[in-house]
Amino acid sequence: MVESRISSSSRSRDLDKLLLRPGNLVGPTFEPGTQLRDDLQEYARILVVGAGGLGCELLKDLALSGFRNLEVIDMDRIEVSNLNRQFLFRLEDVGQPKAEVAAKRVMERVSGVNIVPHFCRIEEKELEFYSEFSIIVLGLDSVEARSYINAVACGFLEYDSNDEPVEETVKPMVDGGTEGFKGHARVILPGMTPCFECTIWLFPPQVKFPLCTLAETPRTAAHCIEYAHLIKWDEVHSGKSFDPDNPEHMQWVYLEAAKRAQLFGIPGVTYSLTQGVVKNIIPAIASTNAIISAACALETLKIASGCSKTLSNYLTYNGVEGLHTKVTEFVKDKDCLVCGPGIFIELETSVTLKMFIDQLEDHPKLLMSGASVRVGGKNLYMAAPPLLEEMTRSNLGLPLFELMDKSPTGVVHVTGTAGKGDKRQSCLRKLRVAFKAVGIADTDMAGGA
Amino acid sequence: MAEPKTKYDRQLRIWGEQGQAALEKASICLLNCGPTGSETLKNLVLGGIGSITVVDGSKVEHGDLGNNFMVSESSLGQPKAKCVCAFLQELNDAVKAKFIEEHPVTLIETNPSFFSQFTLVVATQLVEDSMVKLDRICRDANVMLIFARSYGLTGFVRISVKEHAVIESKPDHFLDDLRLNNPWPELKKFTENVDLDTSDPVVHKHIPYILILVKTAEEWAKSHGGRLPSTREEKKEFKEVIKAKMVATDEDNFKEAIEASFKVFASQGISSDLKRILDDTCAEVDSGASDFWVMVAALKEFIANEGGGEAPLEGSIPDMTSSTELYVNLQKLYQAKAEADFLVVEQRVRNILKKIGRDPYSISKTVIKSFCKNARKLTVCRYKLIEEEFNSPVLPELQKYLTDEEYSVAVGFYILLRAVDRFSANYNTFPGQFDGGMDEDISRLKTTAVSLLSDLGCNGSTLTEDLINEMCRYGAAELHAVAAYIGGVASQEVIKLITRQFVPMSGTFIFNGIDHKSQLLSL
Numbered sequence: 014m015v016e017s018r019i020s021s022s023s024r025s026r027d028l029d030k031l032l033l034r035p036g037n038l039v040g041p042t043f044e045p046g047t048q049l050r051d052d053l054q055e056y057a058r059i060l061v062v063g064a065g066g067l068g069c070e071l072l073k074d075l076a077l078s079g080f081r082n083l084e085v086i087d088m089d090r091i092e093v094s095n096l097n098r099q100f101l102f103r104l105e106d107v108g109q110p111k112a113e114v115a116a117k118r119v120m121e122r123v124s125g126v127n128i129v130p131h132f133c134r135i136e137e138k139e140l141e142f143y144s145e146f147s148i149i150v151l152g153l154d155s156v157e158a159r160s161y162i163n164a165v166a167c168g169f170l171e172y173d174s175n176d177e178p179v180e181e182t183v184k185p186m187v188d189g190g191t192e193g194f195k196g197h198a199r200v201i202l203p204g205m206t207p208c209f210e211c212t213i214w215l216f217p218p219q220v221k222f223p224l225c226t227l228a229e230t231p232r233t234a235a236h237c238i239e240y241a242h243l244i245k246w247d248e249v250h251s252g253k254s255f256d257p258d259n260p261e262h263m264q265w266v267y268l269e270a271a272k273r274a275q276l277f278g279i280p281g282v283t284y285s286l287t288q289g290v291v292k293n294i295i296p297a298i299a300s301t302n303a304i305i306s307a308a309c310a311l312e313t314l315k316i317a318s319g320c321s322k323t324l325s326n327y328l329t330y331n332g333v334e335g336l337h338t339k340v341t342e343f344v345k346d347k348d349c350l351v352c353g354p355g356i357f358i359e360l361e362t363s364v365t366l367k368m369f370i371d372q373l374e375d376h377p378k379l380l381m382s383g384a385s386v387r388v389g390g391k392n393l394y395m396a397a398p399p400l401l402e403e404m405t406r407s408n409l410g411l412p413l414f415e416l417m418d419k420s421p422t423g424v425v426h427v428t429g430t431a432g433k434g435d436k437r438q439s440c441l442r443k444l445r446v447a448f449k450a451v452g453i454a455d456t457d458m459a460g461g462a
Numbered sequence: 463m464a465e466p467k468t469k470y471d472r473q474l475r476i477w478g479e480q481g482q483a484a485l486e487k488a489s490i491c492l493l494n495c496g497p498t499g500s501e502t503l504k505n506l507v508l509g510g511i512g513s514i515t516v517v518d519g520s521k522v523e524h525g526d527l528g529n530n531f532m533v534s535e536s537s538l539g540q541p542k543a544k545c546v547c548a549f550l551q552e553l554n555d556a557v558k559a560k561f562i563e564e565h566p567v568t569l570i571e572t573n574p575s576f577f578s579q580f581t582l583v584v585a586t587q588l589v590e591d592s593m594v595k596l597d598r599i600c601r602d603a604n605v606m607l608i609f610a611r612s613y614g615l616t617g618f619v620r621i622s623v624k625e626h627a628v629i630e631s632k633p634d635h636f637l638d639d640l641r642l643n644n645p646w647p648e649l650k651k652f653t654e655n656v657d658l659d660t661s662d663p664v665v666h667k668h669i670p671y672i673l674i675l676v677k678t679a680e681e682w683a684k685s686h687g688g689r690l691p692s693t694r695e696e697k698k699e700f701k702e703v704i705k706a707k708m709v710a711t712d713e714d715n716f717k718e719a720i721e722a723s724f725k726v727f728a729s730q731g732i733s734s735d736l737k738r739i740l741d742d743t744c745a746e747v748d749s750g751a752s753d754f755w756v757m758v759a760a761l762k763e764f765i766a767n768e769g770g771g772e773a774p775l776e777g778s779i780p781d782m783t784s785s786t787e788l789y790v791n792l793q794k795l796y797q798a799k800a801e802a803d804f805l806v807v808e809q810r811v812r813n814i815l816k817k818i819g820r821d822p823y824s825i826s827k828t829v830i831k832s833f834c835k836n837a838r839k840l841t842v843c844r845y846k847l848i849e850e851e852f853n854s855p856v857l858p859e860l861q862k863y864l865t866d867e868e869y870s871v872a873v874g875f876y877i878l879l880r881a882v883d884r885f886s887a888n889y890n891t892f893p894g895q896f897d898g899g900m901d902e903d904i905s906r907l908k909t910t911a912v913s914l915l916s917d918l919g920c921n922g923s924t925l926t927e928d929l930i931n932e933m934c935r936y937g938a939a940e941l942h943a944v945a946a947y948i949g950g951v952a953s954q955e956v957i958k959l960i961t962r963q964f965v966p967m968s969g970t971f972i973f974n975g976i977d978h979k980s981q982l983l984s985l
Contacts, residue, residue: 336951
């Protein structure tokens with residue numbers, strides 16, 4: 014054998030072929046060579062959000078795809094029902110934080126990889142935490158959590174004076190999701206390809222039964238279960254809230270549902286169905302998680318290295334009837350509140366931070382209450398926790414203009430609870446603030462230029 | 463040990479206890495335990511497959527540490543099969559795991575009877591010659607077989623089973639069996655007793671759409687010489703007729719009826735897919751017929767006689783706005799008809815069994831019941847021997863793929879995946895496997911691919927230089943992410959084959975890791 018850069022005795026024997034050799038079907042930034050391999054190892058930092066069915070697979074796949082700096086965040090603890098697919102966990106781990114066990118198991122087996130676990134809610138982390146990663150990979154099962162991370166990543170995006178995204182501020186995301194034999198993987202380059210919010214219609218809202226059906230004309234086992242869960246429980250247990258993880262509570266709901274079903278002659282109430290309906294359980298299997306995570310890990314490697322083209326931009330996999338895969342190129346919503354240039358708000362220079370926060374509550378596109386406000390890396394006001402609230406409270410009376418160092422325009426991030434009725438959820442929004450008088454001159458100049 | 467019901471809860475919701483029982487009875491043999499094979503088995507072991515046997519003759523090298531999670535530093539120099547097997551056992555102690563340190567190729571050549579003990583063989587990273595031989599062995603021994611291979615940013619999965627009949631195909635979207643345009647006497651009578659013109663608004667808004675539609679369809683037929691709406695105009699008019707029956711704007715049941723009116727327009731009788739199964743020569747049964755075909759024969763008789771052109775009624779109705787009483791009574795009505803149909807089919811099954819000299823009770827009531835319930839969704843999959851596909855693929859299909867832009871990369875990879883095996887048979891190495899001589903490998907691979915295309919009858923067809931270069935660049939690398947994908951696909955297919963639920967893939971799945979425009983090729 015001739016002199017070889019690819020050593021067959023090296024741990025990166027296979028990966029080297031892809032990273033060290035030139036090709037024609039590659040990304041525009043691809044610069045093959047050992048430098049690229051070393052850079053991936055040394056400088057690429059990947060965050061995996063979720064250490065469940067997808068997260069476990071993702072950590073393994075990324076650790077074996079040339080990345081050495083990984084972090085994982087998950088607020089959950091291991092349960093017995095995870096063990097049919099979350100292969101990094103064993104029976105004796107039940108009750109332990111998923112992120113910690115997952116990180117430990119992968120580090121035990123893949124030497125050289127460092128994985129930092131974060132056992133907490135994604136909202137608990139500062140924005141800086143997310144800004145430090147090269148790519149954020151999502152292995153989540155909730156729309157709310159995806160929305161949140163998406164808003165965080167899109168929040169880093171800056172636009173230039175022509176409203177074109179500034180490339181260095183694009184924080185790529187790779188997102189996966191599964192249900193039974195089906196799944197999706199997608200690549201989100203904020204500002205360039207549609208963000209999660211641009212195509213939120215892909216996740217239709219969960220069907221909820223009308224209360225009158227539950228109370229008056231139940232027809233299915235699910236109706237009886239939801240009656241026991243949503244109506245009867247509160248009637249009987251005044252003040253005590255229902256805990257879906259408490260087996261006694263679940264048993265009570267099941268028995269009540271069964272009673273009601275018998276009363277109306279409705280078949281099909283079982284304990285398993287009760288759990289499924291109450292906890293909205295999505296069936297999940299190892300193989301589908303493996304497929305989707307692998308696709309996500311591969312895209313992560315391609316984005317980071319340019320060693321091949323990237324998925325553009327949404328892959329669906331369906332193994333229910335035969336096997337169907339499809340790539341759809343969705344388009345960006347140019348008016349998207351999340352990945353667009355931001356909601357424009359014009360203010361008097363005299364408006365105080367307090368007045369600004371109050372305005373957010375009435376703003377038709379925001380309807381945000383209890384907002385915390387940040388500018389650049391600085392917290393102007395923190396609604397929680399109490400200690401930080403106290404520390405930032407004194408800012409409330411000061412004009413926002415001054416707090417923003419008298420800059421005529423600027424980007425402000427606000428976090429709070431937004432939405433209407435029972436669809437309220439915590440969210441992050443990017444605002445483009447311009448101050449009148451100073452701002453007008455600015456606009457005139459832009460118009461004249 | 464954990465309560466298996468809890469541990470497997472999330473999958474029991476998909477394939478039920480019967481599917482789980484089938485998995486727990488199955489024995490799987492894996493050939494070659496690189497990442498593609500190891501990942502396939504991992505997904506099966508987690509789900510509680512009965513037993514696994516890992517066959518691999520190699521020792522763990524440094525390179526394996528970079529692409530296979532099931533080996534680690536301490537495994538270096540040890541038999542790979544042993545290390546992988548030990549890790550898999552750790553994942554689930556309910557699984558019987560063993561390994562054989564032997565090269566699969568040797569087993570295929572010297573001990574073909576070895577394979578007959580398994581339910582299914584997963585053969586990974588085999589070259590063409592071994593695939594062909596193993597395929598013949600498994601076909602003769604009636605053992606299910608799946609080939610899987612990862613190669614750079616491409617790879618394939620191919621099932622090889624003579625025949626796979628599915629009763630519970632569980633399609634996502636399937637027209638429910640309501641007989642709105644062809645009601646049986648009891649449903650007709652039930653409908654007659656319901657008054658659509660009731661003056662009680664609460665009663666009116668709780669008439670289930672089934673009854674609204676059966677009634678409206680009947681009225682329409684009466685005034686249209688027995689015909690139902692068929693043209694677009696007529697269909698629109700039919701919906702207007704329903705709309706006119708509404709007495710308030712908040713009547714969800716009538717809105718549902720308008721939305722579901724397409725179920726009235728659907729054609730009566732059985733689908734062409736089911737007809738093809740009934741007309742299959744296997745439906746002419748003799749003593750050697752499988753239970754499935756015996757039941758198909760009975761089904762055929764039923765449809766021609768008692769069924770009046772329809773399959774047995776499925777017996778379930780979707781949820782719809784209704785009073786509890788009407789809904790529950792309707793449900794009972796559908797169930798009763800389904801039960802009656804089942805009893806007729808059951809009798810016919812027993813008679814046929816007797817006629818072909820088998821124990822009339824050798825097929826259980828439960829199985830016949832499930833067969834009746836799923837009669838409209840029966841699926842039969844057949845797979846060519848791989849040798850047949852290799853030597854004489856369906857030429858028009860192949861030519862279509864070669865000229866269709868959607869397929870060009872996938873079919874290019876298909877040809878190149880075969881060409882690299884010819885290459886390796888000639889030169890004892892895969893193109894680009896080692897550094898140096900890349901240009902020579904590229905031109906040799908090109909020549910090999912062109913001659914392969916010509917052998918297949920596609921003279922003059924060529925592949926793009928870019929794709930040939932790409933294939934040489936891969937140098938037979940088994941990348942972990944690609945292997946995990948391919949292994950995931952293979953394990954999903956194994957589950958479908960073993961549980962006999964859902965429909966396994968047909969043809970050859972070609973993975974395209976460049977832009978994910980993977981394709982199934984039917985050659």
